Amino acid sequence: MNTVNKPARNTKVMNRFDLTSRLVGKLKNEEAVIGGIGNTNFDLWAAGHRPQNFYMLGSMGLALPIALGVALAQPNRRVIALEGDGSLLMQLGCLSTIASLRPKNLTMVVMDNGIYQITGAQPTPAAAVTDLVAVAIGCGLANSSWAADEQDFERLIDQSLTADEPTLIGVRIDDRPGTGSTRRDPVQIRERFMLGLGVREPL
Numbered sequence: 001m002n003t004v005n006k007p008a009r010n011t012k013v014m015n016r017f018d019l020t021s022r023l024v025g026k027l028k029n030e031e032a033v034i035g036g037i038g039n040t041n042f043d044l045w046a047a048g049h050r051p052q053n054f055y056m057l058g059s060m061g062l063a064l065p066i067a068l069g070v071a072l073a074q075p076n077r078r079v080i081a082l083e084g085d086g087s088l089l090m091q092l093g094c095l096s097t098i099a100s101l102r103p104k105n106l107t108m109v110v111m112d113n114g115i116y117q118i119t120g121a122q123p124t125p126a127a128a129v130t131d132l133v134a135v136a137i138g139c140g141l142a143n144s145s146w147a148a149d150e151q152d153f154e155r156l157i158d159q160s161l162t163a164d165e166p167t168l169i170g171v172r173i174d175d176r177p178g179t180g181s182t183r184r185d186p187v188q189i190r191e192r193f194m195l196g197l198g199v200r201e202p203l
C-alpha cells in the first residue's frame with residue numbers, strides 16, 4: 001500500500017524557461033531578479049540577461065535570502081527571486097524571516113520539479129510529501145499560492161508587482177534541463193549586478 005500522501009496541487013506541469021521568459025517580458029522598471037543555483041539562473045540568463053539580474057553559483061537556498069537583502073536595501077525597487085524546490089528545502093528558515101520582515105516589494109517563485117535535477121534527478125521531499133506553498137503559508141507568508149497554469153502565473157506575477165506584502169508563487173515544472181549556461185565568474189556577476197542596481201560607480 002502506498003502510504004505517501006501527495007500534496008494537493010491542482011496545477012499544470014509547466015516549463016521553467018517558458019515561465020521565466022514570461023516573467024522577464026513583464027519587467028519594465030529595472031526590477032532586480034535573483035536566480036538560484038543551476039537551472040533557475042541558467043534559464044534566467046537564457047530568457048534575457050539584464051544588468052539587474054543576479055545569478056547564484058554553488059550554494060543552494062540563497063536566492064530568497066539574497067533577494068530579501070536587496071528588497072530591504074532598495075524598498076522602491078521590486079525584487080523577484082527564482083528558486084528550485086530542492087534549494088528552498090535546504091533553507092526553509094528564510095520563509096519565517098521574510099514573513100517577519102514583510103518586504104512588500106518581494107516576489108518569490110518556487111520552481112518545483114520534485115527533483116534535484118542538476119545533480120542527477122534524485123527525488124526531493126517536495127515530490128511526494130512536502131507542499132512548499134503550504135509551508136510558506138505556515139511560516140506566515142499568507143500571500144502564497146500555486147499557479148494553476150501559465151495564465152494564472154502571469155496574473156499572480158502582475159498582482160505581486162503592485163502588492164503590499166511579500167508574494168510566493170509555486171509552479172510545478174517539468175524535468176527539462178536549463179536552457180543556457182551562466183559564465184562561472186562570481187566577481188563579474190556581483191560587479192555587474194551592483195552596477196545594475198546603481199550602487200557601484202563604473203570603473
Ligand SMILES: Cc1ncc(C[n+]2csc(CCOP(=O)(O)OP(=O)(O)O)c2C)c(N)n1
Nearest residue numbers: 039058060084085086087115116117118119
Ligand atoms: C549544500 C549543497 N549540497 C549539495 C549541493 C549540490 N547541488 C547543487 S544543485 C543541487 C540540486 C538543486 O536542486 P533544485 O534546487 O531543486 O534545482 P533543480 O536542479 O531541480 O533545477 C544539488 C544537490 C550543493 N551545491 N550544495
